[in-house]
Amino acid sequence: MVETILKVQGMMCGMCESHINEVVRKTAQVSKVSSSHTRGETVIVSEQELDIETLKQAIAATGYTVTGAETRPYEKKGFFAFWKK
Numbered sequence: 001m002v003e004t005i006l007k008v009q010g011m012m013c014g015m016c017e018s019h020i021n022e023v024v025r026k027t028a029q030v031s032k033v034s035s036s037h038t039r040g041e042t043v044i045v046s047e048q049e050l051d052i053e054t055l056k057q058a059i060a061a062t063g064y065t066v067t068g069a070e071t072r073p074y075e076k077k078g079f080f081a082f083w084k085k
Contacts, residue, residue: 001074004044006055010064011037020064027058045074 011017017035020042024033032045044050049071056066 007068
């Protein structure tokens with residue numbers, strides 16, 4: 001599993017978050033997407049690494065700007081996650 005974090009500029013509210021989530025789901029064919037307008041980021045969990053340029057273009061077409069991207073191995077978070085190490 002891979003976690004991709006996109007820094008997105010232009011999100012102002014919950015509807016903006018929903019709009020970005022929908023664009024990412026359609027473009028990358030992933031099911032786990034979470035956006036935060038207060039942090040200005042979108043977090044995507046996928047099976048494989050995503051094509052960042054394709055995501056940037058799809059998001060830019062909707063009026064938002066991706067200012068940065070980071071990819072790292074996904075580590076499940078939760079109450080019992082510390083026992084897995």
